Amino acid sequence: MIEVEHLTKVFGSGTESSNRVLDDVNFTVDGGEIFAVVGPSGAGKSTLAQCLNLLQRPTSGKVIVNGDDLADLSAAALRTARRRIGTVFQSSNLLARRTAAENVALPLEYLGATKQSTKTRVHELLDRVGLGDKADHYPHQLSGGQRQRVGIARALALKPAVLLSDEATSGLDPQATDSFLRLLTEVRDELGLAVVFITHEMETIVKVADKVGRIDQGRIVEQGALVDLVLDPDSPLGKSLRPRGATATAVDGQVSLDVTYHSVAVPVDWITRVGQRIGTPISVLGANIQTVDGVSVGDLTVSVAAADVDEFVTATAELGITARRTAGGLLEVTV
Numbered sequence: 001m002i003e004v005e006h007l008t009k010v011f012g013s014g015t016e017s018s019n020r021v022l023d024d025v026n027f028t029v030d031g032g033e034i035f036a037v038v039g040p041s042g043a044g045k046s047t048l049a050q051c052l053n054l055l056q057r058p059t060s061g062k063v064i065v066n067g068d069d070l071a072d073l074s075a076a077a078l079r080t081a082r083r084r085i086g087t088v089f090q091s092s093n094l095l096a097r098r099t100a101a102e103n104v105a106l107p108l109e110y111l112g113a114t115k116q117s118t119k120t121r122v123h124e125l126l127d128r129v130g131l132g133d134k135a136d137h138y139p140h141q142l143s144g145g146q147r148q149r150v151g152i153a154r155a156l157a158l159k160p161a162v163l164l165s166d167e168a169t170s171g172l173d174p175q176a177t178d179s180f181l182r183l184l185t186e187v188r189d190e191l192g193l194a195v196v197f198i199t200h201e202m203e204t205i206v207k208v209a210d211k212v213g214r215i216d217q218g219r220i221v222e223q224g225a226l227v228d229l230v231l232d233p234d235s236p237l238g239k240s241l242r243p244r245g246a247t248a249t250a251v252d253g254q255v256s257l258d259v260t261y262h263s264v265a266v267p268v269d270w271i272t273r274v275g276q277r278i279g280t281p282i283s284v285l286g287a288n289i290q291t292v293d294g295v296s297v298g299d300l301t302v303s304v305a306a307a308d309v310d311e312f313v314t315a316t317a318e319l320g321i322t323a324r325r326t327a328g329g330l331l332e333v334t335v
């Protein structure tokens with residue numbers, strides 16, 4: 001479990017030259033949970049990652065792993081404490097002149113583990129990430145996805161309580177990304193890891209996260225369970241987690257409405273039901289229906305006759321759906 005309390009990082013000093021990059025950041029990730037952190041460029045994600053794995057000292061606040069505040073430790077104690085957090089970086093940061101096995105062995109060597117125990121553990125870890133047959137390959141002989149899997153093996157070498165994934169899927173193709181995400185969820189479950197997953201890729205979040213936090217200008221401006229966010233029509237984060245392509249334009253006489261599922265139990269045939277109930281055709285102008293954590297999540301734009309809008313809104317609300325006029329979507333009604 002990792003608890004981050006009132007974490008603040010200020011670079012520089014003096015009111016003019018100081019830069020508050022993290023400002024009162026708070027979140028908790030339990031063992032067995034993946035917490036995704038998302039935010040625009042410059043929001044403070046890398047700085048947060050560095051404060052979590054203690055490459056940067058927080059200016060104030062706490063980073064508590066399984067009850068111990070790591071931000072408070074002496075330099076010597078910090079070296080030991082770092083073992084509790086394994087990190088997988090963007091493009092894995094493997095040493096080019098060491099084989100996959102030698103890269104995974106690095107943290108064990110620093111720790112002073114015996115040759116035999118290191119060999120056994122490295123073998124075990126490479127097998128676990130599906131690369132038992134690539135132990136003697138150098139990084140340039142591995143694909144990007146395989147390098148990231150070696151990165152996971154290395155991050156797990158010292159049996160950490162927390163796994164920090166810092167933009168680890170950036171640059172991977174969709175297949176390698178999926179395989180990385182699958183491995184991440186497997187090791188989370190097997191080892192009960194608390195995973196902090198930093199990314200700017202919304203589609204990866206929907207696939208793996210249990211909870212999500214949105215960081216902007218150094219502050220976590222929104223956070224919650226993934227399912228709650230995608231079912232919240234008012235959440236900007238929820239909206240960006242329900243991506244959708246272009247929407248067609250409603251024809252004259254029709255009103256365009258944005259429709260979002262806010263219940264976990266919206267019937268799949270809701271359009272037919274609502275259409276029959278209010279006795280009017282419903283046109284679908286754009287739609288994205290996806291399953292998130294076993295829950296059906298819908299985000300659509302539909303159009304109905306102007307005279308039927310109120311009835312449509314009432315009928316959909318009864319089925320767990322929020323319908324609102326599309327901004328600027330109220331078209332000239334010609335009678």
Ligand SMILES: Nc1ncnc2c1ncn2[C@@H]1O[C@H](COP(=O)(O)OP(=O)(O)OP(=O)(O)O)[C@@H](O)[C@H]1O
Nearest residue numbers: 011012019021039040041042043044045046047048
């Ligand atoms: N060592 C430093 N000294 C001063 N300012 C820094 C330092 N490191 C980062 N910053 C500033 O902190 C802010 C946040 O940077 P950070 O790299 O954490 O953002 P980010 O969300 O990871 O961005 P990106 O997605 O582009 O990598 C930026 O304005 C950056 O200039």
